[in-house]
Amino acid sequence: MILSMASSSSLPPGLLSVLNGESQDFTVKAKKAYPMQSAIGMILFGLFWLGFISIFWIVFLGTVFQGQEVHFKANGLPVTAGPGHLQALWGPGAFIGFFTLIGIFILGGGIRALITPGPWFVGTPTRLIVWSPHILRTIDWEQFDGSMDVAGGDIEGTITLEMRTGVMVSRRNGPEQYVPDKIYIVGIPNAVGIEEMCRKRIKENDKNAAHLGKNFSRLP
Numbered sequence: 001m002i003l004s005m006a007s008s009s010s011l012p013p014g015l016l017s018v019l020n021g022e023s024q025d026f027t028v029k030a031k032k033a034y035p036m037q038s039a040i041g042m043i044l045f046g047l048f049w050l051g052f053i054s055i056f057w058i059v060f061l062g063t064v065f066q067g068q069e070v071h072f073k074a075n076g077l078p079v080t081a082g083p084g085h086l087q088a089l090w091g092p093g094a095f096i097g098f099f100t101l102i103g104i105f106i107l108g109g110g111i112r113a114l115i116t117p118g119p120w121f122v123g124t125p126t127r128l129i130v131w132s133p134h135i136l137r138t139i140d141w142e143q144f145d146g147s148m149d150v151a152g153g154d155i156e157g158t159i160t161l162e163m164r165t166g167v168m169v170s171r172r173n174g175p176e177q178y179v180p181d182k183i184y185i186v187g188i189p190n191a192v193g194i195e196e197m198c199r200k201r202i203k204e205n206d207k208n209a210a211h212l213g214k215n216f217s218r219l220p
Helices: 013-019 036-065 086-115 191-204
Strands: 026-029 070-074 077-081 120-123 127-132 135-140 144-152 157-171 174-188 216-218
Touching (some): 013 120, 013 135, 120 191, 144 191, 157 191
Antiparallel strands (some): 070 077, 120 127, 127 135, 144 157
């Protein structure tokens, strides 16, 4: 099996220091830090959020800037805000501003996910190394549950590996759902071959993982 490799001379010194001569199954530089669909989803949600919040800005501030008064209730009491009563807008303004910041944070996170270059991924017989100038993470293969997806073609693809760790997420119309942590290796060559090597190492490092091969799925 021919896997994606990089010569030692092309690897960053920091990554070479982490490897310290350890055997490599594969070494790849991910194109992006996050899948494109995740980044686009965050951007669209952030734009929707800000668009919705802008309605409240228009209702309150837009009316006041036109020289008209705004009537609303605060703590069950009627309040009038206008050109001569701007102090009454501090409460609603702070409330709307807080949710505006949330929308900006979501939008900024999506843009950051879209433009952030991916780290290096190095697979060894015992662990997966994730390295960039600002990130160093080493994950033993036994920490993965064996469920993974491969999306893309032979030239470039993305691997998603699920871990045994995760969080419980509340659902509006149902019980809490367990969502596993995931590692994304985005935009790499020979994704199928690297996925097969990852699956092999996960099995080798988990004696109770005979079922792992059944959890593999390949996306179009």
